[in-house]
Amino acid sequence: MRHLTLLSGADPAHPLDAVFVNAPLRDYGLRPRTNDYTLPVLGMAYIATYAQRAGFNVGVLDAEAHGLGVEEAAQIINDTAPRWAAMNLLAPTYEMSARIAEKLDPQIALMVGGHHAKAMPDRVLADPRMRHLKALVLGEGELRVAALLEDVQHRRELPGVLWRDPVLGSRAGGVADPCTSGQMLGPDINGLPYVNRAFLPQDPYRAVPTPTDRRLAASRAAGWLTTGAAHGHLEANIVGSRGCPYNCTFCGAAWSANPDVKIRVRSPENIIGELDSLNARYGVTAFRFVDDLFLGAKRVIDEQMEAFTRHRIGDRYVWDATGRINVLDRCTDHELERLVANGLREVALGIESGSDRVLAAMDKRIDAEMTERVAQRLVAHGIGVKGYFILGFPGESSDDLTATVRHIRNLWAIADQHPGDIRASVFEFRPYPGTPVWQTLIKDGYKADELLAYGDVDLTQDGAEESMRQRDEFNFSVGIQFGDVPLEEIRATLALLTREQYERNRTTGLEAAA
CATH class of the missing domain: 3.40.50.2300 (Response regulator)
Structure with missing residues (x-):
């Protein structure tokens, strides 16, 4: 049984x-x-x-x-x-x-x-x-x-x-x-049936309010924390598109690793149909777009937001999405306000590094100044930011690592002045087969067996026991030092930043929400 x-x-x-x-x-x-x-x-x-x-x-x-x-x-x-x-x-x-x-x-x-x-x-x-x-x-x-x-x-x-x-x-x-x-x-994604959630044991799920949720609820003296949903929205994950037009060297979704994949975006009506279906069946009121880049092209953003406005999505739901920093940098204040009005709560950004030199090696097409500018505009509009960072990228120096730590703390300082919050999620670099950086490492003499020797890493020795609890699935390494910084220092920095983020999660917005 x-x-x-x-x-x-x-x-x-x-x-x-x-x-x-x-x-x-x-x-x-x-x-x-x-x-x-x-x-x-x-x-x-x-x-x-x-x-x-x-x-x-x-x-x-x-x-x-x-x-x-x-x-x-x-x-x-x-x-x-x-x-x-x-x-x-x-x-x-x-x-x-x-x-x-x-x-x-x-x-x-x-x-x-x-x-x-x-x-x-x-x-x-x-x-x-x-x-x-x-x-x-x-x-x-x-x-x-x-x-x-x-x-x-x-x-x-x-x-x-x-x-x-x-x-x-x-x-x-x-x-x-x-x-x-x-x-x-490449099937027609608008012709595929909506995902049967019976196949997903943990979706929909009851989510815990984020610091941005608490801040906004308090500042508006109303909102979802005052409606009886004290334990958060019922949330569901959703995919709005397939494929990615970018070629970040470490990413399995890089276009050069997937030449067979044609980028396709679900029609707004198809997406909204699934939102309403999940709400009607389960009572879902919050959604996470987990595709590679939902907010990754200006034309797509405009098309989706026009439909979201027409269907009053922001009056009924909140949602989080993946986004692209250089695309959001081109959005006007009016366009950011439209995203907020349509329910955008948090955007996940691949920030990756505070070093412009490393960002260029990653082919990110951004720099640290652009990231801080975009983050400031987002949180000023009440949009939370979840930033992903990679430590130990091939060729990374001690100065590059220091720049990333400084960058994360700069972003936290920006968030402290605005209604939206910024969360940092930090990872040790690990190579994935088929990616551009994998090909480079193989050319540089690394063996596939070495690059595939994944093992879990216990970071609790760095004093981050509870903060590491929810990272169990991410603490993986192939045990190779790819840059100038020793692995021990990479992991100690990762644990330090994760512990600091954990403390921010515990305290940010609590006084305002009380």
Whole structure:
């Protein structure tokens, strides 16, 4: 019975066609996880939803969300006995995925996809732990996965589907029909069904108010903290687009790593339809756009906000989104005010560094001055900022690291003068296969095995125990010093900044909200 309760979205009364498996970041059978919440696997849920609409009985096993170990995850799959097990392969979780795959009943066919499968297909196909692999799907999988569930023989006519020839041992692949391959590789995202949230064990979820929420509620003497929702909105994650036009060298979404992906944005009416559907069914009133860049192109922002205004979205919902600093820098005050009026609460920005030299190496097309200017304008309008930063980027010097620490503290000082808050989320650099910086590192003599040696790092020794609690899924490293700064100093700085941010989270806005 426990197995069935951990399997999301499946019909227990009928045989299973497929279990979609999100592998854990580490073997939680050896050490329990400390995160209370992890981001939902929306891409996997899209595929599961499409397969379900096509008539297949499928479920999602989110081993990360449930904190499962390798043995328990494999046992659940074997006990539920699906025809297929499907895994999304990511570099940090590949070892966990491979260990689970190795333990599966040989009667269960295996298919895989995800960034790691796309970047290193031959390595995956040659892994003996993947010996039951029948299909490796490159790119977006909705249509091709449904075709494979119908009949594995369809793989011979599906573009971007690979497998290992059992006789020759060589790579085999489907022969694409030129009339249908474009749609198979990049489906019409407005034609896809809305994600069935039954596949997501932690979405929608009850969110904790952020410091910006507290500040704004207090300054307006009204708002969501005074309406009885003292524990926060009911929130859901959503995707508004696919693909990214930028080429940040460290990012798996970089266009040079995804030449097959055509950038597509959902129509405003399609997005608003999903917002209203989630509100009607679950009572959701807050949304997080987690695509690569929802606020990443001026034309798209204008189109979406015109529709949001027409449908009075800001009167009914609040939302957070990913954004691009150089695009927001070109927005007028009127356009920022329109974003606020339409419900924008917080924007997530890839700030990455306070060093202009490092930003140029990352191909970010921004500088520290631009970031501070944009952040000041956003928080002045009451829009919160969540900034992501990378420490230890290849070639980073002690001066570069010092500039990043100074930059973060400058941003905090800016926030202290305005209604919106700025949160800093800091990570140690780790290379992802297929990205531009990965290619550079390989040319510089690093070996793939070295760059893939992901391991979790315990930062509590730096005195940041509680502040590290919600970062359990992010404290990963390949254990290589890529710049001039020793890893010990990188990690001590990461822990210091995270501890300072944790203290700000505890205190910022509390007096105003009291």
